[in-house]
């Protein structure tokens with residue numbers, strides 16, 4: 001073919017670098033018994049209550065899913081004290097990022113994000129022909145004043161990831177309230193709270209506070225996910241919370257069966273899995289204490305986190321350490337695509353995985 005035609009904005013896109021599945025890496029490197037601490041996943045496996053519910057739903061796979069997601073949305077509504085018509089489901093929260101862009105952004109419109117942050121925002125915005133301005137983090141934290149200063153008359157959308165991936169830093173509720181009051185009413189603010197349930201510092205915005213912010217801004221939208229706390233990353237289910245008018249338009253744009261029936265059943269059951277949630281939070285808390293201690297002993301700098309992952313500054317560059325660890329069967333994440341070439345990012349694993357990480361890192365360095 002002489003000329004390949006693609007949509008404006010798609011030509012320059014770089015594929016998202018997902019953490020490779022363990023099986024694929026082991027095949028490539030000819031190794032076995034590796035551990036993966038690269039994708040901020042839940043090391044305990046999926047919520048057992050979700051697995052049970054999914055098994056029970058298998059027999060109904062000949063039917064299309066409930067396109068309205070009634071049972072899952074009802075449970076969320078009850079838990080979060082949010083009316084049903086302020087909730088929308090997604091095939092992972094990633095799909096909701098795409099839906100936001102398809103619903104509120106026209107080609108050439110302007111969007112603001114922090115940087116470094118979750119790489120998917122820029123990818124989807126640019127692919128849709130939007131113009132992204134990235135405001136550098138200030139001391140590894142999202143610079144809300146910088147974002148306010150970057151707003152232009154043609155700005156339609158702002159992405160704020162709280163806590164922020166890859167830095168693990170969270171914003172205070174006070175700072176967020178102040179920010180929201182200053183954003184023009186018609187600019188959609190997408191607050192991505194994929195890791196909000198992990199926030200432990202009571203001075204920072206946690207899951208209980210942020211929903212109160214909905215009434216502070218008429219175009220506010222929250223993104224949440226079952227991929228992390230509930231261990232359901234492979235199931236692909238997330239949800240969004242926003243004003244009725246936003247949900248109404250997004251429902252017009254979304255595919256009718258975007259949340260599949262196993263995902264709806266699994267997520268509904270996971271919301272009741274208090275034992276699993278408590279165990280996850282404890283695993284992350286204890287794992288972080290152990291990992292921080294190990295890094296202190298080695299003498300490496302790291303960024304204390306409000307999530308289940310964090311950045312470590314490594315001598316000789318993150319890519320080199322990533323590759324050396326990989327050869328030892330420990331999969332972590334290099335941060336060059338996030339503009340942090342001196343860092344690697346890891347997430348908390350099981351106690352034996354955390355130990356193996358520290359021992360391997362010590363050896364590799």
Ligand SMILES: Cc1ncc(COP(=O)(O)O)c(C=O)c1O
Pocket residue numbers: 039040091092093094095118161165192194224225226227233236237238
């Ligand atoms: C900040 C952030 N938002 C969203 C997601 C994607 O979540 P989901 O699995 O629900 O699509 C991730 C996953 O890594 C993330 O880090």
